[in-house]
Amino acid sequence: MTQPFLSIRKLRKAFGAFTAVHDVTLDIPRGEFLTFLGPSGSGKSTTLYAIAGFQDPSSGNVLLEGKSLLAVPSHKRNIGMVFQRYTLFPHLSVAENVAFPLRVRRRPEAEVKRKVADMLGLVRLESFAERLPGALSGGQQQRVALARALAYDPPILLMDEPLSALDKKLREEIQAEIRRIHRETGVTILYVTHDQEEALHLSDRIALFRDGRIEQTGTGEDLYLRPATDFVAGFIGNSNFLAAEHLETKDGASTIRLADGSLISGINANGAFSSGQKTRLMIRPEAFRLERGPTSAELAVEIVDVAFYGERRRIVARTAAGQEIDIRPTSAAMASQEATPRHRRVFFDPGAAFLFPA
Amino acid sequence: MSVETQQSVATLRMPGGLGGLLPALILIGLFFVVPVLALLLRSVTDPAPGFQNYAALLGDGTYARVFFNTFLVAAVVTSVTVLVAFPVAWMLAIMPPALASIVFGVIVLSMWTNLLTRTYAWMVLLQRTGVINRALMATGLIDQPLPLINNLTGVTIGMVYIMLPFMILPLVGTLRAIDPMTLRAAALCGASPFQAFRRILLPLSLPGVAAGGLMVFVMSLGYFVTPALLGGTSNMMLAEMIAQMIQSLLNWGLGSAAAFILLVVTMALYALQLRLVGVRRATGGV
Structure with missing residues (x-):
């Protein structure tokens, strides 16, 4: 078995009674662009800080090419990092x-x-x-921070919500810049963000x-088309969740009964369900x-x-059971439907719908 | 803030234009400008018109030693104060705000305590049979009492203690303005704690060090009580000399000239600071 480049093993971090990171295990191959995505307080920054050496984990390990980083102080880890706020040294050009990183290393x-x-x-x-x-403008400062973090050819570049202080247009511009730099340098990037679009644009994983x-x-x-849990389905992209009763599952395809009594079969089942179990059916707005x-x-x-x-177009519709759902057909598909009847049927492929426990 | 608001504030401050300032101007003139002019006048007329007082002060070895000693003490006190104040200020800057305000309270409280009381307290602590010497001898660290009083050591200890708040307060302001993430960034860039201090923290805190340092230096130049009580006869400072000239020798002319030289030096230093760090920082942003 080949040794992973960067390996996070059973990482746990507790602050008093509060556990910020429970049990994070992850292998990152060399050159990958991996994003830690999640809502604030989900432990993604804490995990990143443990890799940077700003916080000692309560237990677990971080290994770079098989060697533990935990005993190495921040300034000897040889890791590059770009922060949320611009942390340039204001007195230096x-x-x-x-x-700076080269001067402290006493390079010629x-x-x-x-x-x-x-x-x-x-x-x-x-x-x-x-x-x-x-x-400099905010975007320029963040590019300087990027240059500073890469100047000493670190094997890993950590980025902690580097674009959150920038406006939308600038964000997109620097996203393109980051992708190009990742391509050109081949550096392994661990990127933290709470913005799912940013994560989808940038990351390999x-x-x-x-x-x-x-x-x-x-x-x-994977996350968008094959969400493992309803949380993933709800966090990535937009989703409709409909209350449904599970009837049976055969070969990974489930049959359910919706609240209006209609039966649907051929649904992707995430997990094992018993007959009659209350479940939630997830359908993407654009799958209708x-x-x-x-x-x-x-x-x-x-x-x-x-x-x-x-x-x-965005259609807000109400099911027979009184639940509001979000439907987003392309504007072209809608054009022929201008005279939409108030009551109608909408269609979806059961293969693009997922069943989760309620 | 809009221009309009600033204007209305300005009008509020001076309801009657310059006329409203007249009482204040008269007060300042009467109690500050006139005495300084009288001092200057006296220094060139007493006992006879001419610059003989200045010639005597600047030409005499004894007086020159007092001048030198005054600057030496002020320089030593300022340096030691900076060294002691920096870690305290840094601690205050990164402390949780609730705890920091308690420590601030303690520091300010010491400023409010009577100056003489504090200096006499140091005399008790520092003398040959004082608490410090007895404790050191009891632990066997020294055999003979250390000469801690009536010399430069005593003056330095006493004055640093008094000057510390004047150094700490401006320094905390400067240090608080430094983003702690900047130092984390420096660490990840490979800077050891010492390199991060020398290349990042120290340069960024220099305005605070300069403001506090000059304030302490200028205050030390004219200090009287502490050097008089804790210092020795061999290292007399200018303020003590002026007191002696006027009180004991009744030589008003010479005393005035010495006081005027001190005033000119102080003002020159203040002007230098204004030039270097700007009005806002020199006055602590007031």
Whole structure:
């Protein structure tokens, strides 16, 4: 068995009676872009801080190429990090900020010069070398922070919500920058965010945190299309949850009865259910169709509201059981349906619906 | 803040224009400007018109030693105060606010305690048979009592104690403005705790050190009580010399000249600080 590049083993961190991280185990191969995604307080930053050495875990271990990092103080871990707030040194120029990690390592002047030029080129800030950080915009400062964190070729780059202080347009710009830099340098990146879109855009894999545990680890597609739990389904993308009674499951395909009495079969079952068990059926808003397909299940609804959102429309509908659901057909699919009847049927592929315990 | 609000504040402050300031101006003139001018006048007229008082002060070896000693004490006191105040200020800056306000309270309380009381307390502690010497001899660390009083050591200890709050307060302000994450970032960049201190924390705290340091230095230059009680005859400071000239020797001319030189030096230092760190920081942001 090959040794994982970075390995988090049974990590646990308690602050007094409160346990921030329960039991996190994760292997990260070299060069991967892995995102810790989760709501605030889910333990993702605490896990990152344990890797950075800012917090000692209560138990568990962090291994880099088989060697434990825990006994190594922060300044000897040789890890790069970009923080939420811009933590540039305000009294040093952009070039000296990037040079800082090399200066404390007492690298020769020629090497420092060359490396600073390389790094400023990488983040496209060559012409700002002599400015002080205070004279830069937020996005520029964060790019300098990125250059500083990469200047000493760290094997791992940690990023703690680096874009949360920036506005939307700037965020997208720097996301593209981060992807390019990951491609060009091949550095292993651990990225923390609470923004699911950011996680989906950037990462090779996502570890979804909830209450100090990892709920599911996988690619963005795994989490979106094959959520392991209703929490994952609810956190990634938009979801409708309909109350349903489980009747039977055969070969991973379940048959259920909805509150209006209709039977639907061929649903993905997440876990084992007993007959008659109360469950929740998850359907993505964009999985609904307005036209019947070859394998469609159907649902009788009353249309409450239709709004135009550019590429999609958003329909708020009410089921026979009185539950409001969210339906997002493409605007093109809707065009022929302008004269929508108030009462109608909507359709979905049972293969795109998931069953979770209530 | 909008320009409009600032204007209305300005109008509120001076309801009658400059006329409203007149009583204050008269008060300052009468009690501050006139005495200083009288002092200057006396220094060049007493006992006879001319600059002989200044010539005597600046030309004489004894007086020169007093000047030198005054600057020496002020410099030593300032340096030691900075060294002691820095860790205290750093601790205060990173402490939980509730605890920090208690420690602040203790520091301010010491400022409110009578100066003479505090200096006499040090005399009791520092003398040959004082608590400190007896404790050290009882533990066998020393055989002979250490000379802790009536010398530079005594003056330094006593004055540093009095000056500490004036150093700590501006320094805490500067240190609090430094984002602690900056230091974490420095650590991850590979800086050892000492490198992070020398390359990041120290340069960033220099404005506070400069403001506090100059305040302490200037206050020390003219200090009288503590050097008089804890110092020795061989290291007399300027304020003591002025007191002696006027009280014992009744030489008003010479005393005035010495006082005026002290005033000029103090003002020059203050001007230098204004130049270096700006008005807001020099006055503590008031």
